[in-house]
Amino acid sequence: MFPDELNRWVLTVLPAVNREILAGREPPELLAARLAGGVLAELPAPERIEPEVARRLTTLLGLIGASVARHFQEHDVTRKERPADAFAELRVGPEDTPFLSYFPRLAAATGAEHPDRDCYASLVRWNAPTVEIRLGESVLAVLPGVFGDGRVRSYTGDAGEExxxxLLKDSEALELAANDAVQPMADGAVDVVSGEALDRVAHATLLLAALRQLNMDYANRPVSAGGLRPDHFMDVFRQFAVHWTPGDVPPSGAQDPEFIRRDFLLGVAWPGYPEHLRRIDPALLAAERVELWGQLDADSLPTLLLRRLGLSSDRLEEASADELRDLVSRYPALASWYFLLATNARYASTHLLLAERFLFRPQRQRDADGRGDRELVSNRRGTTGMDRPLLRQLADARRGHMLATLARVPASELARLAGLPPVARLTDADVADIVHKGA
Known part of the structure; x- marks a missing residue:
């Protein structure tokens, strides 16, 4: 099955088998037995596979591996201590290579230094169809998929999973476009107060407004329209984020590199970021590691802006509303950058809302009802260990950005003083004009 046949198997057979096992209609050993029956036998040696094909197979085997590992551990949660045993009988290719030996070789063949297990990049970015971000006729960013079939592979075929x-891929594409819009200022290639810079900031602000609207739409989407049920998210979807080997890092939306890059560019002052980056580092691709570690200690864009204007955060903090009005009149760039940071803060609140709606609030209700937590993958914290207090700290840090004191002046007045158009309020139709899906 190489690779189209295996893709069809993962799109059709894998979800069906997973559903049967999870419903208790089939034993947990069924999937491993089906795989042992020859599904993986036709895969060639990884060293003979081209990078693009290796990326497809890495995605497919990632979904297979997560499914096998989940059923093995969920059947007897004491097996969480020895997760690799799930793959003991699983062989790949004509040489009967053990699964956990084959996967790292396949990951190496991708040319991206993919981790030795499933990760965010393969599960989301490579899996879902290509996303293109446009403003008018301009293409600002393209986030390719690797399959070209317009499909999303998932664990159980549930529309909410897909x-x-x-959503994660669309969000990353918008983040990529917004980050690339402001990166030249961070690199020193464009003056932070130049006309080009302010055009770029306006574009980034619009893209982050689209990001917020996209996520709000998803949060309010009914199940009948493909929305995600909290119980499915907690009891089915998240339970596939199990360990393959002790201490490895399962995939998580918290590993979206563009989300993290944006925080570094905009100067989110969260002291836990270095430790968070160290924690997720093994789950990142090589280029993502280089980008994020290089950005971690760089001056943020608000820092560069205030330095360029000869201002300080203390001066802004101590200024009265009238003094802030005077500063914006003299330095209109302050308002442009403020609207970007304020829009990012509003998106942070939406991100926290999603976590509350689909994870933390339902789990608090379960605790109150005496139902407790899942033994396999806890629903009291994210896959990377980020719990509700930490997410709140991050949301507060995004709201407490370096230009936050400008909120003392109404937004409409800031726009007027700086000669800017009113801040746009986007609709779902506006987002659809920006986010375009390909194959």
Whole structure:
């Protein structure tokens, strides 16, 4: 099965088998037995596979591996201590290579230094169809998929799962476009107060407004329209984020590199970021590691802006509303950058809303009802260990950005003083004009 046949198997047979096992209609050993029956036998040696094909197979085997590992551990949660045993009988290719030996070789063949297990990049970015971000006729960013079939591969075929993967990829594409819009200022190639810079900031602000609207739409989407049920998210979807080997890092939306890059560019002052980056580092691709570690200690864009204007955060903090009005009149760039940071803060609140709606609030209700937590993958914290207090700290850090004191002046007045158009309020139709899906 190489690779189209295996893709069809993962799109059709894998979800069906997973559903049967999870419903208790089939034993947990069924999937491993089906795989042992020859599904993986036709895969060639990884060293003979081209990078693009290796990326497809890495995605497919990632979904297979997560499914096998989940059923093995869920059947007897004491097996969480020895997760690799799930793959003991699983062989790949004509040489009967053990699965956990074959996968790292396949990951190496991708040319991306993919981790030795499933990760965000393969599960979301490579899996879902290509996303293109446009403003008018301009293409600002393209986030390719690797399959070209317009499909999203998932664990059980549930529309909410597929929609969640699509949401993560659409969000990353918007973040990529917004980050690339402001990166030249961070690199020193464009003056932070120049006309080009302010055009770029306006574009980034619009893209982050689209990001917020996209996520709000998903949060309010009914199940009948492909929305995600909290119980499915907690009891089915998240439970596939199990360990393959002790201490490895399962995939998580928290590993979206563009989300993290944006925080570094905009100067989110969260002291836990270095430790968070160290924690997720093994789950990142090589280029993502280089980008994020290089950005971690760089001056943020608000820092560069205030330095360029000869201002300080203390001066802004101590200024009265009238003094802030005077500063914006003299330095209109302050308002442009403020609207970007304020829009990012509003998106942070939406991100926290999603976590509350689909994870933390339902789990608090379960605790109150005496139902407790899942033994396999806890629903009291994210896959990377980020719990509700930490997410709140991050949301507060995004709201407490370096230009936050400008909120003392109404937004409409800031726009007027700086000669800017009113801040746009986007609709779902506006987002559809920006986010375009390909194959």
């Amino acid at each position: 929609g969640f993967f699509a």
